[in-house]
Amino acid sequence: MNAIIADTETNTMNGYPIEIAYANCAFDQGKLVIDQENAFDGFFSCPDPISLGAMAVHHILPSEIENKPLYSTFKLPEGITHIIGHNIDYDIRALQKCQQTIQVKGVCTLALSRMVWPELESHNLSAMYYHVMDDLVTAKRHLRGAHNAKADIYFTGVLLLAILEKLAIKDMNSLWLISEQARIPNIITFGKHRGTAIKELPSDYVAWLLKQPEVDPYLRKALENI
Structure with a gap:
């Protein structure tokens, strides 16, 4: 298997990964098989404290990582070409703190969820899990x-299977290509034009954004398309 569903918990926003979990997955005759039973889940120490905000989200206590291996000891399995996750760029950035030379294609179930179910008020992972589950209890x-x-990663796997069924995707490259398409935004999500369709942005604002060095690459594609 050369793909994984992955998730990280960090010591603070965009901080060091202090918990890393992943499950191998692959398409077999058009069906995605997820090896959840052999999923990896490890805790890691880091040089900075856990922020209160992060602790309130993931409930990892300083004592739980105190004697764990340093985050930089983590390495991805050999041969991984695709990493799948909800808002996967965040997890890839966290993993790059461990292993600077990660060369993988990211598949974002958050972007795919927004594309498949645009009418939903929320697309965070918990909301999407409720949406695709028949048994809400x-x-x-x-x-x-x-x-x-x-x-x-379990929730992401369940969501991913629902997305694959909805889009009739049967191979990893097709999944990555449609994820890339889904990640190109239609609406600006920040600044004075927040909520405006990108195609309706003033031309001078588009030109200004394109000159900014840290513009998200997918937003840049959307801007260049107009």
């Missing part, structure tokens, strides 16, 4: 473990 019980990395 069971979903509620499962979600009590949300923001634990191992639990989140």
Whole structure:
């Protein structure tokens, strides 16, 4: 298997990964097989403290990582070409703190969820898990473990299978290509034009944004398209 569903929990926003979980997955005769039973879940120490905001989200205590291996000891399995996750860029950036030379294609279930179900008011992982589950009581019980990395890769896997069924995707390259398409935004999400369709942005604002060095690459594609 050369793809994984992955999730990280960090010591602060965009900080060091202190919990990393992943499950191998691959398409077999057009069906995605996820090896959840052998999923990896590890805790890691880091040089900075855990912020209160991060602790309130993932509930990882300083004592739980105190004697764990340093985050930089983590390495991805050999041969991984695709990493799948909800807002996957965040997790890839966290993993790059461990292993600077990660060369993978990211598949974002957040972007895919927004494309497949644009009418939903929320596309965070918990909301999407409720949406794709028929049994809401069971979903509620499962979600009590949300923001634990191992639990989140399970939720992402369930969501991913629903997306694949909806889009009739049967191979990894097609999944990556449609994820790339889904990640190109239609609406600006920040600044004085927040909420405006990108195609309706003033031309001088588009020109200004394109000159900014840190513009998200997918936003840049959207801007260049107009």
